[in-house]
């Protein structure tokens with residue numbers, strides 16, 4: 001970041017300050033690592049914040065078992081490179097009950113395999129602060145959230161009663177069992193993220209780049225056939241198409257877009273002329289009008 | 302889309318370079334309820350083409366469901382993102398939105414107009430450089446317009462746009478505008494605004510927002526967007542002398558000791574001398590270390606890690622500055638306080654005070670005056686209720702380094718936190734130190750705590766034993782002290798009964814005295830640990846907030862809270878001093894466990910169960926915990 005006073009340098013510095021504040025004040029922080037582009041940027045910032053030491057907290061990945069295979073390989077490599085402990089957690093009970101996005105619907109599946117799993121892991125390890133890579137520009141209820149967002153003992157968010165947050169003074173006080181969700185990327189936009197990845201050469205999962213991949217077209221979305229678990233509907237035949245992803249989640253719930261962008265510059269160019277928002281590729285966001293806020297109140301990130 | 306790529310790529314990437322170089326303007330919208338703040342932001346996002354197709358589709362759907370504008374789009378729904386907001390058609394909490402034009406990038410905070418949510422408005426204002434104050438043309442200047450304007454001015458915002466909105470509802474009447482302009486200018490005269498632009502508009506139709514209004518061709522000033530793109534808002538704070546509050550001491554190994562923090566003003570280079578505000582010590586910057594290599598210079602806004610040539614004792618919350626222009630250091634301050642607690646401010650209560658990267662405790666000893674936001678008159682008062690503003694005298698339990706808020710926002714601000722509820726209940730803006738002697742900078746004492754600790758060869762700590770009367774605190778504390786003494790360690794035991802007879806014999810058992818009792822013991826324990834002594838405190842100390850106040854006096858890890866646990870019935874049967882019997886008989890009142898509660902620690906470092914294990918074993922456990 002040589003470009004003094006530039007927008008990205010300011011964003012970088014603010015995020016580093018936030019990350020350091022958590023480590024200075026909380027007794028057991030963890031960084032939620034979802035393997036996507038925002039997580040990659042957040043991890044990079046954490047490494048900068050504590051250089052030359054590795055970040056003094058573990059990474060936590062909530063593994064729904066439905067992530068793209070490429071993501072898992074990438075995750076293990078990045079954690080090792082950063083010299084950080086990687087914790088993974090799966091909701092065993094949900095797995096045993098065979099909860100999946102097809103038979104149980106994306107909403108219930110998300111509740112069990114993501115939200116409940118996350119709450120289990122946070123309680124199990126006794127984390128009192130968890131970093132998340134969410135940005136305010138992603139979604140309307142996120143645009144309302146504090147950088148240091150208080151969570152009750154049952155991990156709930158009360159959007160109508162948030163702590164005032166002035167200047168860069170953060171109230172980090174919690175009682176045992178309560179916790180904070182902390183969002184160092186609150187003020188970054190999607191464009192800032194890509195630009196930063198480009199200028200810092202941050203590695204990202206190859207799924208963000210266009211390549212020929214097996215997909216089926218379903219309800220107007222392109223779903224990638226990442227393994228044999230995807231039940232094909234009558235008449236559906238996987239075809240190979242040049243596609244990429246703007247955002248990454250569970251493969252059955254994340255839509256691909258037709259694209260020829262195979263370099264970062266091409267990705268950014270495509271983004272600048274895009275007509276739809278990045279979250280339009282997230283099937284879970286469409287479930288109901290206030291769905292993100294509802295999930296967040298229940299403990300989702 | 303694919304075909305379009307090659308031809309557009311070059312153009313788009315040029316655009317990217319511009320995006321990175323563009324200046325950033327942070328602003329907020331504020332003003333009274335329903336004046337059209339959220340509508341205005343929605344309009345700006347829409348007209349600057351910041352909306353994606355799926356967002357516009359969602360807005361159309363939402364407008365039909367919740368909208369206030371019939372078949373038309375209700376732009377407020379773009380920003381009022383919470384379910385409760387959409388249902389009630391009001392803004393409750395601040396929304397942060399982002400947009401950019403060819404000229405600039407913007408972060409906008411859309412804040413609520415309701416008086417009840419003033420703290421959320423202040424949240425949005427605290428990081429803004431410019432405020433758009435909306436006024437409904439039909440209603441003119443209201444109390445909430447005045448309140449918000451005053452807060453904007455108090456928080457140091459020097460650039461204001463008065464958006465006289467809903468001109469479509471007053472027939473685009475020029476006289477309406479002139480009346481409001483005159484009233485507002487008279488009211489805001491003393492507010493120190495450097496620019497004040499009054500713009501008539503309609504957020505609903507977009508007139509004078511991003512495009513000129515034909516119906517208001519008499520308006521010869523800029524449109525809102527033209528003004529936002531052009532206004533100069535130099536961040537003057539950043540030009541001041543070097544200041545860096547130390548946020549985190551980075552010690553990965555014996556060879557590296559870095560002080561990490563964000564520079565809030567000025568610049569620093571290797572070779573520069575820096576002074577540590579609290580101790581007065583001076584050292585030389587060796588490196589500015591970053592993952593991208595060492596820097597030749599770092600400036601305000603940068604988050605850096607500095608190493609020093611000399612070994613000095615610096616911890617989180619210390620402030621680094623040039624030796625010739627240091628911040629003030631004081632434990633008595635005057636400050637404006639914006640009260641945000643649902644319960645009023647109390648002058649007999651301890652609050653946690655977080656200033657920069659430093660937390661301490663303190664009391665608002667006196668409210669010099671409250672301020673009536675309508676008339677700006679000073680009012681005598683003994684409390685501040687929710688959303689009230691006062692000028693106060695603050696007494697801190699430890700001195701802090703600061704600059705007046707007017708000079709440096711980051712160095713002159715603090716928040717008050719209620720230690721019982723952990724809520725942020727106030728925002729403070731420091732005016733001045735109340736000790737004249739503070740203009741003389743502290744001289745470094747040559748013998749500091751690190752030097753004393755070296756001499757005694759031990760890490761000083763305070764072991765705070767809390768529990769019911771008869772739980773076994775004194776017994777165990779005595780055993781621990783004996784064991785430490787046998788190891789050749791320097792110790793001191795402060796016991797409730799002894800201290801009550803000497804140092805605290807002027808104190809009774811009222812709430813204020815009880816707090817003062819613990820405060821004094823905490824302070825004495827701190828002096829002992831500074832002297833290098835392992836200090837044992839054996840006090841019932843039944844209230845969490847009191848123990849927290851004591852804990853806040855110490856560095857992290859230094860305060861060891863030990864809960865000596867016995868159930869009430871067990872302690873009462875033991876009754877070594879016959880006190881429970883007396884309390885039951887009504888001979889003494891406010892006795893912990895009988896007619897006054899004991900709040901068990903929730904985050905004690907150690908819990909010792911005296912029912913199942915003998916005192917000797919428990920004493921050994923304490924020694925093990927200390928690693929001794």
Ligand SMILES: Nc1nc2c(ncn2[C@@H]2O[C@H](COP(=O)(O)OP(=O)(O)OP(=O)(O)O)[C@@H](O)[C@H]2O)c(=O)[nH]1
Nearest residue numbers: 334335336337338339340369391392414503504505
């Ligand atoms: N006619 C007309 N109506 C407007 C204009 N601007 C806003 N409104 C309407 O005024 C009402 C209140 O608008 P909001 O944008 O929600 O007001 P607000 O200031 O954000 O309200 P709070 O945040 O709750 O204080 C809505 O019904 C808007 O459609 C305008 O310029 N002309």
Ligand SMILES: [Mg+2]
Nearest residue numbers: 338339391392
């Ligand atoms: Mg509003």
